[in-house]
Amino acid sequence: MVGALDHRYRGEHPVRTLAYLFKEERPKLLVAVLAFLVKHSPIWVLPLVTANIIDVVEHRSPVASLWANTAVLLALLLLNYPLHLLYVRCLHGAIRRVGTGLRSALCRRMQHLSIGYHSRVSAAVLQTKVIRDVENIEQTAQQTGDMGLSALTTLAGGLVMVAFRVPAAIPVFLVVVPAAAYLVMRMRARMREDNESFRREIEKLSARVSEMTTLIPITRAHGLERDALHRVDGTLTSVLRKGLRLDLVNGSFGALAWILLNVLGAAVLAGSALVAYHQVIPVNSGDVVMLSTFFPILTSAVTSLLSLTPVINKGLASVRSVGEVLQAPDLEHNAGKAEVASARGExxxxxxxxxxxxxxxxxxxxxxxxxxxxxxxxxxxxxxxxxxxxxxxxxxxxxxxxxxxxxxxxxxxxxxxxxxxxxxxxxxxxxxxxxxxxxxxxxxxxxxxxxxxxxxxxxxxxxxxxxxxxxxxxxxxxxxxxxxxxxxxxxxxxxxxxxxxxxxxxxxxxxxxxxxxxxxxxxxxxxxxxxxxxxxxxxxxxxxxxxxxxxxxxxxxxxxxxxxxxxxxxxxxxxxxxxxxxxxxx
CATH class of the missing domain: 3.40.50.300 (P-loop containing nucleotide triphosphate hydrolases)
Structure with a gap:
């Protein structure tokens, strides 16, 4: 991937850099998106098919309509397997090739950077850029592709289906769905803080255990085993306390999020049923089922989009980190200089x-x-x-x-x-x-x-x-x-x-x-x-x-x-x- 070295990383937004890195893979990315749209369609087609079948049963419509709806759904379900393989081959293959190209470009750049640069920047830092930073970029692209495409296609498809069947419900969904997703994300933020606190305690424990194992000869030589264990026990107690707190927070989040989404879902179900019962707008039984089904699906899609923010930020930070090496100016310049064909040694x-x-x-x-x-x-x-x-x-x-x-x-x-x-x-x-x-x-x-x-x-x-x-x-x-x-x-x-x-x-x-x-x-x-x-x-x-x-x-x-x-x-x-x-x- 020689082109990876040609981009102006410094001062360029990382999103533009990512677009540049995937430039040669754009045709495959387009095929991947099209394959995903079709393979993922059962998620937002199923509620519509369900509504149609309920209407057939309720209105005693011709049974051929039931078979037609079922056939459409089965066809889409059977297409999922080959289209999913095509999607993985195109999207994930493109991501892997870009990652491999980036690693190759980094290694090539390191070979051209001066020894002065290598004396200032530790080998561990450069190794992290080649391994971890590129891995972060790959994971960001994969998760954004998988979760982002899933959420966007679900949102777009679901809203189109709702607009097709019950246009009057669109304003309600545009308000209630984002509000529910926002409440879920607010609750997740509290959980994230406790996860971070627990992670820091685990790091302290790791450092304490490493210190203990290093000092074992000194500890044993001076009979200080009890003191060493006392120091570790204090950290273990702290880890236990933080871990129990984290478990409670995770349990509370799971329960409250489940209650919140189901209460709102029940509200949407009851509201749409009342609308259908009083015929405020022309809504039938199939529409009520479709609306109540779409609510949690669309809310989950919005939540997934919001949860991608830290993943994307981490990936963009890694793009900047990789760029520090790919555009480091401290190079050994040999291009255009005279080659040495023989040497006497003077x-x-x-x-x-x-x-x-x-x-x-x-x-x-x-x-x-x-x-x-x-x-x-x-x-x-x-x-x-x-x-x-x-x-x-x-x-x-x-x-x-x-x-x-x-x-x-x-x-x-x-x-x-x-x-x-x-x-x-x-x-x-x-x-x-x-x-x-x-x-x-x-x-x-x-x-x-x-x-x-x-x-x-x-x-x-x-x-x-x-x-x-x-x-x-x-x-x-x-x-x-x-x-x-x-x-x-x-x-x-x-x-x-x-x-x-x-x-x-x-x-x-x-x-x-x-x-x-x-x-x-x-x-x-x-x-x-x-x-x-x-x-x-x-x-x-x-x-x-x-x-x-x-x-x-x-x-x-x-x-x-x-x-x-x-x-x-x-x-x-x-x-x-x-x-x-x-x-x-x-």
Whole structure:
């Protein structure tokens, strides 16, 4: 659904947005409405048929009229099944397709939004928009279609039948039916408040139980079980009190609404009977039955329309929420820029600066000037907040310099299509990211037609075959969500294999050996030694001992370069790097 990205969501009323989203589905929606009109017609045709049959019996009319009315009703009833399937296929199918298109458009937009946007907006929020907000839009469309069409066709059909048989009753119905629906909705409002209050108490209970389970080790260690239960019991008592109140309100509403509608129905029945008895207007027995039957039907239809208001409001709020992503301006623009067909790996920073946008904060990187030759390994070190990760993100192209330029093989990266550049780049992050799938699928992610030999060679170079060969499924072993079935060191070795199999020209290593045990670190260091050979490498390491062999070490502080040199050169300077080295255990 490419068109979903083309609409002007900001400043546009959500109803217009919904009309836009369903633009391609309008023919199917029209078929759905026509099918619904016919399939739903027995609801408002039945009272008329009943009135006609009563008149046949009362006036001893030809029995053929009875059979004709019955045949019409039976035909409409039999048509209900195929027409209902047609209605569901057209309306619900259209809604599902729009929902799928919206989710696809959201996911596509997320892929184009900048890393800066993703750092500001949590993954949970975006997931909610893709799942819950689109689901709300689907439910709103479905309920509005089902309940709204049902109510509108019932109202229209019923009023037409009343006007056809007893035109004088129309003014009475136009007053009494909305008044009855209004009274029912007023009573529902009170019930809604109590439902909301009960929901809040349930949420408090959920939070209290979650807190209790989290604190169980502390509770048991200090013998505070009684205190913990006392805190939960207080919330349980409140839930009990609110629940009993809600049950009483629901019971009262049901009883009072039933009484109200039936009293008004009895009034309509008695009133129409009196009119017929005294012949105030020409009304017969069939008309009396028809009018008394139509009253609750029409009242229920009006009530259904009124009850759709919160459903529609919820759906429109979700349309606005989805629009926040579909029209977020923070995009990575690659259209029309030069594609990168090959890369040697020369990277040059010329007076590069980067600020995250807050005018009160100092730039994350300032006056960063460095030329990196193809195949050179550059280590970035410095205290937390020095700007190391920002530099890595600038190399990847996740961030664009706010000052200066970055050149790749002599070409300004600002003019390059970064998607094509990243084909020659691989990243091994601090926490390797795996998806629910096999080892083979994770290593070859994004590649097609990769031979078994090539996969195994990459895994061997990453020191991963020693644990993969022990797994019952070998390369086809499913790693679990985010690689949960593997240890940290095993996941990291798969991340290295994933980088190796792509044969990158530029390699980013971001704390690739942090938080690992000594044996895992040794295996990964061996794998990294094979990985960096002949490639331009930017590495950030927590343990300075792991970057001693770097061609150059860049020491950063407050976003700028303090020192540059080999390990031996920097140690002889006895400057910032020597101080950092001395502060770490051997």
């Amino acid at each position: 990277v040059e920073f010329r007076g590069v600066g980067f600020a995250y946008g807050d005018p009160d904060e100092a730039p994350a990187v300032k006056d960063f000037t460095l030329k990196v030759s193809p195949g050179e390994t550059i280590a970035l070190v410095g205290p937390s907040g020095a700007g190391k990760s920002t530099v890595l993100n600038l190399v990847i192209g996740f961030l664009r310099p706010t000052a200066g330029r970055i050149l790749l093989d002599g070409r300004d990266m600002e003019g390059l299509d970064l998607r094509t550049y990243r084909r020659f780049l691989s990243v091994v992050p601090q926490e390797s990211i795996l998806f629910e799938g096999s080892i083979r699928e994770n290593v070859t992610y994004g590649l097609t037609g990769v031979s078994e030999e090539r996969v195994r060679r990459a895994l061997e170079d990453a020191n991963a075959t020693e644990f993969i060969d022990r797994l019952p499924g070998g390369l086809d072993t499913v790693v679990g969500e985010r690689g949960a079935r593997l240890s940290g060191g095993q996941r990291q070795r798969l991340a290295i294999a994933r980088a190796l199999i792509r044969d990158p020209r530029v390699l980013i290593l971001d704390e690739a050996t942090s938080a690992l045990d000594t044996r895992s670190e040794a295996l990964i260091q061996q794998a990294l030694a094979r990985l960096v050979a002949g490639r331009t490498v930017f590495v950030v390491a927590h343990r300075l001992s792991t970057i001693r062999g770097a061609d150059r070490i860049v020491v950063m502080r407050d976003g700028g370069i303090e020192e540059v040199g080999t390990h031996e050169e920097l140690m002889r300077l006895r400057g910032v790097y020597a101080g950092l080295q001395g502060a770490q255990p051997a």
